Amino acid sequence: MAGKCQGAAARIQANYPKALYFHCAAHILNLCVVGACKVQSVQNMMGFLKEISLFFSNSPKRQQELESQIMEVTDSETNKRKLVDLCRTRWIARIEAFEVFESLLSSVVNSLEVISEGARAGWNVESATMARGLFHSIMKFEFLITFVVVKKAPCYIKGLTHLLQKKTLDICTAYGEVDNVKLSLAQVRQTIDIVHKEWYQAAVTIGDKIHAPEPSISRCCGRQSNRSNVPGDSPEVYYRRLVTVPFIDELLNHLDNRFAISHIKAVCTMKSLMPASFMTSVGDLGSSMGELDVKTMGLDDFEFYLDDLPSADGLPQEMHNWVNKWRRFKGAFPHTPADCLSYADETMYPNINCVLRIFCTLPVTTAECERSVSVLRRLKTYLRSSMGQERLSSLALLHINQSMTIDFDAVINSFSRKHPRRMILKDILSTCIDT
Known part of the structure; x- marks a missing residue:
């Protein structure tokens, strides 16, 4: 679509120079988060979260164990009983998954610890092996600090992603709020020492809650290709250079590059x-x-x-x-x-x-167009899978204009005038009322 030489936008602008190409602002923001999450530590943390969610959701027995552990935790302030899977398309929606996981973290750790005991607790070898690996992944401080950073930083753009999906939104308001978010993240980057210290203490608190080992520094060597190899005098400095600074820098760079469109x-x-x-x-x-x-x-x-x-x-x-x-x-x-x-x-x-x-x-987002596509699942269901295009279009119009008042008598009279020889139509409603 956006190719500079042979894309649809370039071909249209060749004939109509004033037909400016506007990429959906909501999708641009989503791509910014996708690019920022390509940091190696963030990718590892995301992978572990997905595996933990699938570990419980794919087995009713494991899910039952998790729910029993949740009931035993008396200080739980949430009514959630299941982990939320990470959304594959809308990355900002993962903030909800992070919040649920944090609230159920103690129960998740207890469940994994029980399942990892294997035959002694009535679990098979496969479940015990998977639980043991996930348990050790959660207990690593790199996982905890990365989880806190990825949970805290995107909160700056959580409101923006909802704003960019509104129906009544002009382009100046949208990009003005984008500039505000960029300014806030730039201020976070300037005061990264203070901000990271707060996030680091939050990760330490979570680690103490689940009895995780003390933060430590990984061994550095001359050449390293399979994991991060950054220097640090203390664990706080080490994880600031390993996770927080790269993630904030990547997020800022993608916001600057993707929203810096000259005609906008x-x-x-x-x-x-x-x-x-x-x-x-x-x-x-x-x-x-x-x-x-x-x-x-x-x-x-x-x-x-x-x-x-x-x-x-x-x-x-x-x-x-x-x-x-x-x-x-x-x-x-x-x-x-x-x-x-x-x-x-x-x-x-x-x-x-x-x-x-x-x-x-001037367009800002295509969220409204995509909502119309999502509505199709209510129109063309499994029971009406062989529906023709004409009927589908008519039902879509009825659904879109459902707030309009329809005069059924006028519709019946119009139909009878178009097809006078098919049948003699009677006013069924008035007949039912008379009877």
Whole structure:
């Protein structure tokens, strides 16, 4: 789709240069997390979590043992009885799996310890061997510190991933929040010593809770290819260089690279048309104010759309009237392009109205389109697997427009007029009521 030479976007732009390509912001954010989780320690931790989840979910007997251990833990503050599997596509959804795993960690450790005893506790050799390996993996401090870091750091973008899936979201608001998240993570990177110390203490607390061994430093050598080989004077410094710094750096690099799209940054300058934006920069304008230049209001990037404006020559004067309109406005300024568009009369402000309409139609996410695909499982079920395309499209329209009020009498009359010789239709509802 996004190939620069032969991709669909490149072929469309060859004929229509103004058809800009916008990658779904929600998918971009997901790819950023995917790239950051390619750190070796993070991959190992993710693999262990998945194996532990499958270890209990694939066997009712093991799951029953886990539930019995959960009931014995009196200080458990959750009503969860099962581990949540790691989502394969939406990586941000794994935060919920991390939270459930942390709340059930003591019960998981106790269950693995009981199962690892093998025949003495009534378990077969295969279950005991797998439980013994998973138990030793959890008890390693590298697993615990990596788990804490991967659980804490993505919390900065947890709200952003839900925001980027909203129906009513303009592109400036979306990328403005992305910049805020990037700024927060950059501040975390600048104060990584303080932040890592807090996360390190959290991992130590978890280790004490499950009676894990004390943190230690792996042996370093001259050349190492199968595991991390970073120097460190203390365990805290060692794991900061091993896990926290690489993970935060990778996350920041992917956010900078994937969201740094030139035409999106240019389009985001359209927010200078918003009253809440330009009134702070213009300030109190005198009554002797002359004509406004396009660059004065930060509209120099609108040159890309000048050919689409009804009368581009009058844009500076129109902006002058637009500013004075909001200087005299009493009340709260609109903060979204859709709300602002209702104030831009097409007769009085034709150019601004045109720009705002373009602004409102710029895509941010494809989450809504994917929701329509997810709805298909409610329409084309196993009982209706041989449904034709015409019927499927009709049912989809009925589902999408289910809030509309349908006049059944009008539908029956229309059907009877189209097919008068098929049958004589009667008003069944009124007949039932009369009887």
